[in-house]
């Protein structure tokens with residue numbers, strides 16, 4: 362069984378900021394077409410930061426100018442040294458205009474970026490959900506069987522959002538870094554000693570937050586694992602409610618659920634506590650550096666106005682630095698869900714499913730198994746070993762043999778769910794592997810002992826999302842002897858069946874499954890113990906109707922009952938493989 366990420370990866374953990382490169386590489390694999398939008402978002406974000414810096418600087422200048430009596434029409438002497446060369450040219454009204462423009466531009470850019478971010482985030486999530494869902498349908502059936510269904514549900518419904526979150530974090534990182542650089546440059550020009558203090562603060566801050574990185578990675582992985590366990594328990598409980606009640610295990614299940622639910626709560630609160638701790642650390646460091654500037658201001662070789670502007674910039678820089686670090690920590694926490702998404706998306710497609718091949722309009726003569734063997738992945742004993750037989754078209758054949766002799770495996774090969782590991786299967790002399798899969802599957806239909814009913818009406822279940830006329834639905838239900846009980850249901854064919862269809866007996870479910878298989882009027886019908894839950898009399902009626910309708914078509918029945926096998930023209934008896 363393929364288990365999705367339950368523990369943190371073994372990648373080096375010391376390299377705090379390397380996580381950015383790792384997440385970026387993963388994102389490029391998952392959403393390669395986002396480069397342009399991402400760059401636009403980062404540039405807009407940085408421009409917004411730039412506008413903030415301009416706004417702060419001009420605001421400080423304005424305050425100084427307003428504080429100077431009677432100099433309103435003179436050149437502005439209030440700008441910091443950085444703007445010194447413009448002093449002669451900027452009047453007070455221009456100062457106010459620039460300030461207002463900077464503020465408005467910042468608001469507009471911020472708004473534009475949140476709209477773009479929201480659109481991009483939904484695009485990413487939608488595209489990832491689509492890729493995951495379609496991957497589940499295109500991976501080889503054997504690979505699919507290696508996954509826990511609850512894990513797959515969890516990845517599609519919950520963890521797929523991690524990709525959009527990681528993208529948002531990377532964009533925010535780019536914006537924060539760009540803004541930090543711009544603010545830093547501004548501070549350097551205005552008051553270099555304060556910029557140096559700010560730089561030291563940034564390095565210490567980054568190093569201190571780096572100490573939390575491993576804890577964040579572990580918490581992220583623990584949260585994913587705890588949620589997976591909880592989903593799995595819920596899923597299996599829903600699947601086995603009858604057994605749980607029959608064995609009187611409700612309390613035990615409740616206890617297990619509570620324990621797992623507590624684990625989930627603990628991982629989230631640990632994450633919240635770490636968030637609070639890192640935020641506190643950030644505040645303390647910022648306070649420390651500003652205090653240092655205040656205490657040492659009289660000794661610093663800088664102009665007071667410039668020092669004030671630079672200090673305000675440093676103060677405003679703090680949220681960017683804080684967010685920069687928290688986004689890096691978020692990227693650590695996103696490792697586990699991202700790895701899960703990647704694991705599924707990187708699964709190879711079923712080569713036969715995507716290959717073209719020749720079309721097959723009809724089966725004219727026969728299906729032949731030429732010395733066919735098949736072994737399931739990881740199994741040392743072949744499920745089918747060197748089997749050879751032919752099935753003539755338009756005739757009825759029973760496939761018999763003891764339990765485990767490979768009957769279902771043979772039907773699965775006919776259904777293209779698995780391919781022979783040795784030997785070949787031919788249809789009218791053409792190798793199965795050279796035939797277009799969909800054209801072959803159009804010719805045949807299958808029904809088994811366990812019917813996969815879905816949420817919907819009886820009609821929905823017979824149609825099974827295919828274009829099938831009402832007439833064909835009625836005909837198939839008649840042949841399957843299903844009409845007689847369907848019409849007794851309160852809403853007949855429109856009766857709503859839950860996914861478990863609890864109101865139906867085992868035999869009724871099998872008859873709906875049989876009607877589903879018949880409804881497309883297939884040339885070849887495969888029945889895998891499809892009537893074994895029916896009483897003898899109903900089974901006999903179903904079989905006689907089937908034989909009448911399938912006089913000139915191909916019917917292959919897997920059965921353990923000699924009475925059923927004897928009704929077929931041919932019998933193929935399989936023997937179990939030995940080591």
Ligand SMILES: Nc1ncnc2c1ncn2[C@@H]1O[C@H](COP(=O)(O)OP(=O)(O)OP(=O)(O)O)[C@@H](O)[C@H]1O
Nearest residue numbers: 506737738740744763764765766767768769770771
């Ligand atoms: N997904 C699987 N992975 C590994 N082994 C499998 C898998 N499915 C079936 N097998 C093994 O392959 C062998 C043949 O199984 P198969 O279901 O084809 O037998 P069968 O003749 O249809 O049995 P039954 O009459 O009990 O339904 C068995 O030994 C079974 O354990």
